[in-house]
């Protein structure tokens with residue numbers, strides 16, 4: 001180890017070195033892609049040859065890759081190595097359609113373990129820790145990716161997998177789990193189950209949580225950290241690129257550091273596909289420059305966030321991303337106004353008494369969109385007094401109106417009414433029949 005919270009010395013590369021390495025790796029990736037059936041065709045259309053990339057900035061000459069491209073050509077149309085070099089297939093969770101499948105070589109798996117080790121160490125993981133992985137093991141990249149990263153660091157893994165909440169608690173207690181790996185919504189589900197089982201946080205040894213795979217807010221983090229008594233860091237990734245390990249937080253909490261020696265990052269206006277000014281919301285477009293089996297050129301993630309430059313207090317000089325504000329395909333258009341579920345979450349959790357469990361229902365009874373937000377309350381805020389409840393409802397209405405510019409119907413619910421999630425939370429029910 002080089003410094004606390006740093007796993008490998010490449011993480012501390014100065015900016016010019018990162019760019020120089022990116023150039024070599026991008027040029028080589030483009031050369032390799034000339035034999036990949038999908039890119040062969042695309043590069044022909046765009047006039048890209050093995051000498052087209054003369055600097056990292058030449059990335060703008062290259063074509064974009066979309067989820068549909070992947071779906072229509074997967075997995076073999078994207079394969080850059082002979083089939084005998086593939087050792088693994090993983091895929092997206094398929095919540096927005098058919099799962100996208102991507103392949104890995106042995107070296108891809110090795111690189112992936114290292115990338116996960118980096119963000120784990122950056123979030124405080126130490127070899128002496130025991131880590132419980134409550135992510136699904138299977139096509140989903142969360143379980144295996146984190147598992148290998150934890151082993152790489154030398155910590156002990158409990159591959160508990162998703163679900164079976166009572167058993168999770170038992171394992172945490174019996175094996176004195178130090179760190180938890182799951183979605184933020186499942187961390188809350190576990191916290192609630194602890195209360196129901198009469199388990200105190202002092203009965204457990206939990207100190208850290210590595211949370212990701214779905215959008216969450218700073219208020220949600222506060223709630224998780226306070227109820228579980230832990231530090232919860234954010235990490236981001238997607239199966240089309242590699243899985244978890246694209247970026248992760250350091251103790252400064254000033255955004256998630258991209259692992260730029262492996263990925264080139266662009267933050268673009270989704271309409272014009274031109275870069276947005278620093279700190280403005282744009283769509284993340286990622287090019288993988290070390291993936292062997294399935295290199296991705298300018299993959300349009302649909303994830304909207306802000307990207308920041310500048311040296312961080314931790315010593316890294318990599319670009320950093322804000323929380324994901326939403327996916328462009330999750331954005332709701334309500335009476336013509338764009339709103340993301342995470343904005344509604346922020347508005348709800350800004351009001352004292354609202355628990356971090358909610359559901360957003362969108363209807364169009366006649367011609368106008370109508371949104372009902374069903375919000376659970378903390379038990380001590382539930383009251384028999386109608387006036388108390390009405391006042392609370394008004395406060396939530398106001399907070400939602402202020403943050404989203406929209407008026408929504410607020411329905412207050414007792415704790416435990418809504419469905420709980422073991423993986424990624426599904427918060428929106430859109431009943432509009434839109435064509």
Ligand code: DLL
Nearest residue numbers: 092093142212213214215235236237238239244324
């Ligand atoms: O969710 C990979 C992953 C696993 C990341 C475990 C972190 C931890 P997919 O199932 O392909 O892969 O889903 C990728 O999830 O495009 C984002 O929309 C969302 N996502 C992932 N991490 C975060 C995060 C995994 N930290 C999609 N914050 C991505 C917000 C996230 N959204």
